[in-house]
Amino acid sequence: xxxxPRSEVTAKGQGDIISDPLGELFxxxxxxxxxALVSEPPTDIFSEEESVVTDSKANIDPSTISKANxxxxxxxxxxxxxxxxxxxxxxxxxxxxxxxxxxxxxxAPTVSVPPSTSKVASKTLExxxxxxEEDKFELNISITNPEKVGDGxxxxxxxxxxxxxxxxxxxxxxxxxxxRFSDFLGLYEKLSEKHSQNGYIVPPPPEKSILGxxxxxxxxxxxxxxxxxxxxxxxxxxxxxxxxxxxxxLQDPDVREFLERDxxxxxxxxxxxxxxxxxxxxxxxTDAVSKMTIKMNESDIWFEEKLQEVELEEQQLRKLHIVVxxxxxxxxxxxxxxxxxxxxxxxxxxxxTALSRALSQLAEVExxxxxxxxxxxxxxFFVFAELLADYIRLLGAVRGCFDQxxxxxxxxxxxxxxxxxxxxxxxxxxxxxxxxxLQQAKDEIAEWESKVTQxxxxxxxxxxxxxxxxxxxxxxxTRDFKKQIIKYLESLQHSQQQLIKYWEAxxxxxxxxx
Amino acid sequence: xxxxxxxxxxxxFQARSVSVDLNNDASLLIDIPDALCERDKVKFTVxxxxxxxxxxxxxxxxxxxxxxxxxLHDTLVETEEYAGLIIPPAPPKPDFExxxxxxxxxxxxxxxxxxxxxxxxxxxxxxxxxxxxxKTVQVHEIFLQRLSSHPVFSKDRxxxxxxxxxxxxxxxxxxxxxxFGGFFKNxxxxxxxxxxxxxxxxxEFFDQEKTFLLDYFSKIKDATSKAEKMTxxxxxxxxxxxxxxxxxxxxxAEDSTPLKHLEKLADLFxxxxxxxxxxxxxxxxxxxxxxxxxxxxxxxxxxxxYRRARALADYENANKALxxxxxxxxxxxxxxxxxxxxxxxxxxxxxxxxxxxxSFKGRRVLAFRKNLIEMAELEIKHAKSNMALLQGxxxxxxxx
Numbered sequence: 001x002x003x004x005p006r007s008e009v010t011a012k013g014q015g016d017i018i019s020d021p022l023g024e025l026f027x028x029x030x031x032x033x034x035x036a037l038v039s040e041p042p043t044d045i046f047s048e049e050e051s052v053v054t055d056s057k058a059n060i061d062p063s064t065i066s067k068a069n070x071x072x073x074x075x076x077x078x079x080x081x082x083x084x085x086x087x088x089x090x091x092x093x094x095x096x097x098x099x100x101x102x103x104x105x106x107x108a109p110t111v112s113v114p115p116s117t118s119k120v121a122s123k124t125l126e127x128x129x130x131x132x133e134e135d136k137f138e139l140n141i142s143i144t145n146p147e148k149v150g151d152g153x154x155x156x157x158x159x160x161x162x163x164x165x166x167x168x169x170x171x172x173x174x175x176x177x178x179x180r181f182s183d184f185l186g187l188y189e190k191l192s193e194k195h196s197q198n199g200y201i202v203p204p205p206p207e208k209s210i211l212g213x214x215x216x217x218x219x220x221x222x223x224x225x226x227x228x229x230x231x232x233x234x235x236x237x238x239x240x241x242x243x244x245x246x247x248x249x250l251q252d253p254d255v256r257e258f259l260e261r262d263x264x265x266x267x268x269x270x271x272x273x274x275x276x277x278x279x280x281x282x283x284x285x286t287d288a289v290s291k292m293t294i295k296m297n298e299s300d301i302w303f304e305e306k307l308q309e310v311e312l313e314e315q316q317l318r319k320l321h322i323v324v325x326x327x328x329x330x331x332x333x334x335x336x337x338x339x340x341x342x343x344x345x346x347x348x349x350x351x352x353t354a355l356s357r358a359l360s361q362l363a364e365v366e367x368x369x370x371x372x373x374x375x376x377x378x379x380x381f382f383v384f385a386e387l388l389a390d391y392i393r394l395l396g397a398v399r400g401c402f403d404q405x406x407x408x409x410x411x412x413x414x415x416x417x418x419x420x421x422x423x424x425x426x427x428x429x430x431x432x433x434x435x436x437x438l439q440q441a442k443d444e445i446a447e448w449e450s451k452v453t454q455x456x457x458x459x460x461x462x463x464x465x466x467x468x469x470x471x472x473x474x475x476x477x478t479r480d481f482k483k484q485i486i487k488y489l490e491s492l493q494h495s496q497q498q499l500i501k502y503w504e505a506x507x508x509x510x511x512x513x514x
Numbered sequence: 515x516x517x518x519x520x521x522x523x524x525x526x527f528q529a530r531s532v533s534v535d536l537n538n539d540a541s542l543l544i545d546i547p548d549a550l551c552e553r554d555k556v557k558f559t560v561x562x563x564x565x566x567x568x569x570x571x572x573x574x575x576x577x578x579x580x581x582x583x584x585x586l587h588d589t590l591v592e593t594e595e596y597a598g599l600i601i602p603p604a605p606p607k608p609d610f611e612x613x614x615x616x617x618x619x620x621x622x623x624x625x626x627x628x629x630x631x632x633x634x635x636x637x638x639x640x641x642x643x644x645x646x647x648x649k650t651v652q653v654h655e656i657f658l659q660r661l662s663s664h665p666v667f668s669k670d671r672x673x674x675x676x677x678x679x680x681x682x683x684x685x686x687x688x689x690x691x692x693x694f695g696g697f698f699k700n701x702x703x704x705x706x707x708x709x710x711x712x713x714x715x716x717x718e719f720f721d722q723e724k725t726f727l728l729d730y731f732s733k734i735k736d737a738t739s740k741a742e743k744m745t746x747x748x749x750x751x752x753x754x755x756x757x758x759x760x761x762x763x764x765x766x767a768e769d770s771t772p773l774k775h776l777e778k779l780a781d782l783f784x785x786x787x788x789x790x791x792x793x794x795x796x797x798x799x800x801x802x803x804x805x806x807x808x809x810x811x812x813x814x815x816x817x818x819x820y821r822r823a824r825a826l827a828d829y830e831n832a833n834k835a836l837x838x839x840x841x842x843x844x845x846x847x848x849x850x851x852x853x854x855x856x857x858x859x860x861x862x863x864x865x866x867x868x869x870x871x872x873s874f875k876g877r878r879v880l881a882f883r884k885n886l887i888e889m890a891e892l893e894i895k896h897a898k899s900n901m902a903l904l905q906g907x908x909x910x911x912x913x914x
């Protein structure tokens with residue numbers, strides 16, 4: 001069954017930010033972004049753009065390049081090029097128009113930034129102007145046709161990943177590849193490694209399920225394993241849609257490769273029991289510990305409040321998820337079908353012909369009704385449970401970027417402390433009159449001064465990114481839930497329509513009884 | 515449950531009547547306008563309006579308990595003259611076990627749920643309680659109406675006493691001895707069941723009826739029990755919706771909650787469960803009750819066949835006795851008279867039995883027709899109003 005691709009890559013903004021009732025609008029949302037752009041010290045947009053497309057190792061280097069580009073006009077330029085991308089996400093229309101008019105030509109800053117990025121960015125802005133209300137997809141993905149490959153314990157499910165796009169950075173307009181679950185995990189690993197430390201919310205993939213997969217591997221051809229595969233397929237699709245609808249992540253060559261490349265190298269580091277797996281577990285544990293010991297001097301109350309909100313929401317969704325999950329069990333009793341059969345039996349032994357016919361009609365209606373009823377409740381509970389699970393994971397990722405910001409702050413603080421020590425050292429040397437060591441001390445001071453500046457800049461940059469990401473996330477979330485709710489209501493309507501049809505067909509039969 | 519007066523609304527009246535053609539004869543109109551629920555006992559107010567001279571007043575009401583109905587039924591069964599008639603099935607004992615048990619569980623779990631959830635579940639349970647109540651009033655009423663609309667039963671002396679006697683009937687009700695008698699009667703019936711399936715039936719009509727009734731009874735019994743299971747499972751899902759909706763409500767009600775946007779969803783689930791509950795109870799009233807009632811009615815028809823079979827057996831025994839008497843040339847006249855009586859009894863039974871079974875067939879078909887039509891119409895009505903509700907919701911969300 002062909003699934004309609006539902007993703008929309010909004011590299012452009014949502015004009016409905018002001019009039020969105022389902023979202024919880026914070027009073028300062030409209031002002032903040034512009035404030036952040038103008039009043040903050042010039043953020044290193046280049047380094048940001050760069051880090052999106054290059055390796056994580058290169059992260060340190062761009063800062064030196066940007067330092068070289070410390071000319072104010074260039075940074076202003078940078079401001080606007082970032083603005084092109086940023087504005088498309090969360091600025092109100094007015095700001096957009098104002099800045100667009102004063103936009104200087106964007107020069108290609110460094111080699112590593114692919115020209116397509118700025119092209120995409122400017123195109124995005126134009127599109128914004130033209131098609132505010134229209135939902136135009138620039139890239140659609142869909143995941144279909146799960147197929148079992150291989151036998152026994154080495155078997156796996158391969159999914160078909162189809163992409164349709166008008167984006168120029170891809171080789172063609174429409175292409176298909178096959179991917180397996182570990183490929184998706186591998187993608188996440190790569191993206192997370194590169195981007196989470198910069199404060200980006202990298203969407204987390206669906207969870208591994210050893211039990212579920214084992215049943216599939218073993219070849220159990222029952223409805224529960226079919227259901228498992230379907231749920232996984234849907235979850236993978238949602239995951240990938242979130243990735244490609246993130247404007248920065250979409251630029252990442254790993255994402256492009258994931259969509260386009262025919263054969264992907266096997267992502268072995270995602271195996272639970274591999275060496276890399278263990279390392280990851282340890283890293284996570286260390287992170288958790290270090291987070292507890294960081295006590296941040298928060299200069300911007302927004303972050304503190306927002307983090308609290310995120311944590312609260314995660315808690316609440318977890319509670320809700322538990323309740324909904326337990327409801328899923330009650331749906332499975334096919335009592336209606338059993339009843340329908342017994343009505344059919346009754347009809348067959350009824351000696352009045354018209355009544356007999358009516359009873360067998362009733363049996364059919366009851367059967368169809370029960371099917372409808374089952375699908376309905378299924379939809380209610382299972383789909384809702386999946387949505388909640390997605391958001392619980394996502395909120396975890398959001399918390400993660402707050403953590404990253406804290407780490408960046410800590411680094412900055414540590415550098416400041418170190419600088420202080422180096423200065424004291426210099427003072428001591430001056431006093432002790434040891435000129436040979438003085439030069440070294442001066443060098444060290446210079447080194448740490450630059451580090452402090454860099455880490456300070458990093459921290460500001462991450463803060464801006466986190467803020468932006470969180471706002472974007474909230475909008476996405478509201479849209480997502482709203483979409484789901486509407487979809488759900490429409491499916492309910494459809495069920496009711498079906499019901500009416502069935503009963504209206506039955507009524508004349510009942511009236512014909514004599 | 516403490517003593518509470520539960521008046522029945524107009525709507526509930528219209529929802530009743532599993533049977534048809536009842537209470538149409540203005541000469542004797544019976545209904546149960548209200549009932550009182552006191553602990554374990556239900557007290558029905560039986561209201562009679564009559565133009566018949568046999569009653570002392572043209573209009574009057576008495577208070578009766580379930581046991582009084584059973585007494586009346588049993589006296590009818592034990593009356594020989596009515597052996598050739600289908601005795602309307604006795605109404606089943608009011609069974610509040612299920613809602614009571616749930617109420618108990620709810621009380622135990624009160625600490626673990628929010629105030630709102632508790633209130634909602636309590637409301638649900640009260641509705642369930644009310645539904646059981648409605649049903650029991652319905653079956654008791656129908657029992658009386660069957661009697662009042664029957665040419666023979668309506669004239670029964672005990673029936674009249676039941677309707678009119680303004681004191682407590684407990685004096686006349688079963689004592690332990692009679693209960694044992696009842697038990698004995700049931701045992702004999704089972705033996706009859708064997709008898710009836712084994713006897714060769716010469717009369718084509720009764721032969722067909724026997725086959726049909728035996729088969730139909732087992733099918734309708736099966737359908738009834740499956741219907742009950744289905745209703746229960748629907749109720750379980752409805753309860754689930756309560757849990758989810760209550761949780762959603764409590765979460766989204768907190769002022770600082772980020773889940774505000776789920777408030778609408780909470781409302782939706784709330785409405786859904788009401789719909790779910792309503793659909794379940796409608797189906798129960800129309801379909802399940804219909805099946806239940808006719809299962810009992812068919813049992814009553816089978817009882818008639820048993821009685822006829824017994825009369826036949828008696829006749830055959832009398833024949834044998836007569837032959838023996840003739841052989842021995844002793845008490846021949848007596849034996850002959852006895853044999854004649856048995857034959858006459860059997861013939862009367864067969865004649866009235868045929869009439870009863872034929873009209874029963876017609877009655878049953880009509881009742882099914884009426885209830886199936888009503889159920890279909892109700893389902894359509896509900897679905898249409900749900901559609902309107904959903905349409906409104908979707909439009910509201912989309913416009914925003």
